[in-house]
Amino acid sequence: MKILVRKFLEKESTAGLILIFVTIIALIFSNTFLSEFYTTFLHTKIELRVGDFLEISKPLILWVNDGLMAIFFLLIGLEIKRELILGHLSTFSNIALPAIAAIGGMLVPALIFVYFNFDNEFALKGWAIPTATDIAFALGIL
Structure with missing residues (x-):
């Protein structure tokens, strides 16, 4: 059992799998009858x-x-910064596609959020929240 756990933790994909699993658990807890426990846990x-x-x-x-x-x-x-100075993104031709993808990765979640919350003025103030989530999941998937 120890060997299986060690092998699992040594894989590069482990962090991404844990991130996705914990996200699913958080979504379940926050959107079901367990939301009270979830809120209590977050405010501990x-x-x-x-x-x-x-x-x-x-x-x-x-x-x-x-x-x-x-x-x-x-x-x-x-x-x-390291990639821009020394790495794969140090030339304009190499940075163009990732830059466009990064802008899209921020813009598309924000637009989806605005679409679903267009009629709620208070909720619209949170449009920037989904723009920051893509980087964590992108790294987790990588």
Whole structure:
């Protein structure tokens, strides 16, 4: 059993599979009778304390949104910068297609969101949220 788990964790596709699995679980939890438990879980307080010097107490959802997502996008930005300077995207001819795909990857989810929420002024304020999801799933699929 240990060997199977180790082999699974060593595969490059493991992170993508886990991302897709956890996304499906989150969608099920948030859209069924389990949504109350899901909301309670997301709002569970997590506290980081270093003596009396430092104390940070936030709900789990804010640790993810403010902390982990910032680190994730920092790493993505550094990777893109490296590719632009030294890698495959260092020439205009190599960057054209990925740039168009990236713009489409942001524009299409935003337009789909606007289409489904056009009559809800409050929901329309969240149009930018789906524009950021494609990079995580694209990396997970890769």
